[in-house]
Amino acid sequence: MDVPIEILDREAARAAADLASARARLAQGDAARAPNPLAAHRRVSSRATYLELADTPGPLAAPLRAWVLSLTLERVLWPDTVRLEEAWRAPSIEVAATGVAPLTASPRDLLLRALSARDEGLRGVFVEALAGGAGAVADAARIAAERRAEATRLAGALDGGADALEIPVDPPAGLLLAAERLLADTAPVFERRASFTSALAASVGREQGEGWPARVGRRWLEDLFLGTTLTDGLRLDPGRMPEPLGASSFARALAAFGAAFADAAGPGRESARAPFALAFAPYDLRRARRRALFGALAADPVFAARALGLGRGRARDQARGVARALLLGLRLDAARVLLRGALLLPDRPRASRFEEQTAAALGAPTPPGLAGVVPRLGPDAPALFAGALLAAGDRRDLRERFDEDWFRSPHAAHALREEDATLPASHAVPVARVDAGLTELCRALGELL
Numbered sequence: 001m002d003v004p005i006e007i008l009d010r011e012a013a014r015a016a017a018d019l020a021s022a023r024a025r026l027a028q029g030d031a032a033r034a035p036n037p038l039a040a041h042r043r044v045s046s047r048a049t050y051l052e053l054a055d056t057p058g059p060l061a062a063p064l065r066a067w068v069l070s071l072t073l074e075r076v077l078w079p080d081t082v083r084l085e086e087a088w089r090a091p092s093i094e095v096a097a098t099g100v101a102p103l104t105a106s107p108r109d110l111l112l113r114a115l116s117a118r119d120e121g122l123r124g125v126f127v128e129a130l131a132g133g134a135g136a137v138a139d140a141a142r143i144a145a146e147r148r149a150e151a152t153r154l155a156g157a158l159d160g161g162a163d164a165l166e167i168p169v170d171p172p173a174g175l176l177l178a179a180e181r182l183l184a185d186t187a188p189v190f191e192r193r194a195s196f197t198s199a200l201a202a203s204v205g206r207e208q209g210e211g212w213p214a215r216v217g218r219r220w221l222e223d224l225f226l227g228t229t230l231t232d233g234l235r236l237d238p239g240r241m242p243e244p245l246g247a248s249s250f251a252r253a254l255a256a257f258g259a260a261f262a263d264a265a266g267p268g269r270e271s272a273r274a275p276f277a278l279a280f281a282p283y284d285l286r287r288a289r290r291r292a293l294f295g296a297l298a299a300d301p302v303f304a305a306r307a308l309g310l311g312r313g314r315a316r317d318q319a320r321g322v323a324r325a326l327l328l329g330l331r332l333d334a335a336r337v338l339l340r341g342a343l344l345l346p347d348r349p350r351a352s353r354f355e356e357q358t359a360a361a362l363g364a365p366t367p368p369g370l371a372g373v374v375p376r377l378g379p380d381a382p383a384l385f386a387g388a389l390l391a392a393g394d395r396r397d398l399r400e401r402f403d404e405d406w407f408r409s410p411h412a413a414h415a416l417r418e419e420d421a422t423l424p425a426s427h428a429v430p431v432a433r434v435d436a437g438l439t440e441l442c443r444a445l446g447e448l449l
């Protein structure tokens with residue numbers, strides 16, 4: 001190559017940072033300030049560089065090549081990404097129902113209204129309106145999926161195609177089997193729902209509200225781990241905090257904290273000696289593992305007692321309720337993995353596949369109009385699901401080494417910092433590790449529920 005690979009690695013790091021910033025702005029509804037963030041980084045987001053790296057020797061070439069492929073796809077598909085987000089936020093659905101003041105809302109707003117509604121009838125009104133008016137979102141999601149598949153093909157992607165990039169498990173098909181097994185093995189402790197609207201209500205964890213602060217704030221997250229040195233010297237950016245709809249909102253905030261911790265504490269952040277492509281992967285399991293590890297604290301009875309100040313019995317009751325809500329979300333994550341490729345199917349098979357998989361995950365299918373809308377599908381779904389399974393093993397190890405309240409231990413914090421500062425990026429793990437994490441997860445759920 002004409003350009004030293006070390007320079008390309010640094011350029012990829014800057015490109016990935018610009019992409020993350022643009023995604024954050026887009027997620028906040030600021031499409032006007034989200035021009036293509038990779039337009040200025042074409043050297044590390046082009047098919048030519050991707051192909052050249054195939055013949056480049058050295059340990060950095062293969063992981064950097066994965067980054068170049070990912071950045072190339074993101075650059076080419078950025079207009080589709082923006083179009084999908086704009087469809088979610090466009091005030092395009094009119095709601096007119098008995099007992100509800102007429103309003104025009106975006107699909108995103110209607111979904112939030114459905115999640116926050118305490119009345120089942122009102123929740124049903126919002127879901128029905130969303131299902132009837134989310135066609136633009138479904139179309140944008142389908143077009144984005146089709147264009148991604150075509151762009152991946154034209155790039156002459158890695159051996160194994162998109163699966164090799166987006167499913168960080170060896171072999172990739174093993175993760176689909178793990179998703180099927182999770183649905184089967186957690187069925188005995190899962191409370192099936194009679195309707196999609198009741199499943200939405202259960203996912204919020206509204207009844208498990210003791211001990212949480214009035215608002216989900218960064219200061220609360222920082223104070224939780226203040227005495228452990230976990231975040232000393234790190235600049236964490238967990239992003240915008242979720243609205244406090246219920247216990248699941250705090251689980252999401254804790255998960256965002258865990259992801260931000262992985263970003264800040266990873267190799268290459270504290271030491272310039274670690275090449276970016278070796279330290280981080282496009283679909284990074286370390287980040288997904290830390291996200292799930294800290295998010296699961298919301299369903300930990302020891303956390304409820306020590307961090308939220310609940311009595312032992314109440315802490316266990318609340319943790320059990322939160323675990324039920326999070327299990328529903330985890331089963332939906334498994335469905336996302338099993339729905340991989342569904343957006344590329346013709347209309348009728350696509351609708352049938354969504355109905356089948358969401359019914360298996362929730363106990364009741366999503367309405368037909370929400371196929372391709374809820375749940376949202378994306379290339380990061382496999383890594384997030386695999387990370388959740390691996391995090392169950394991480395939690396067991398931390399408890400065995402540092403006791404049940406590992407999240408309060410300076411020694412556990414030091415161990416996490418040391419591991420994240422030295423552990424190379426997880427581009428793929430053997431499926432046996434994922435299966436072991438699934439076994440541990442099911443054991444812990446069976447013990448709690």
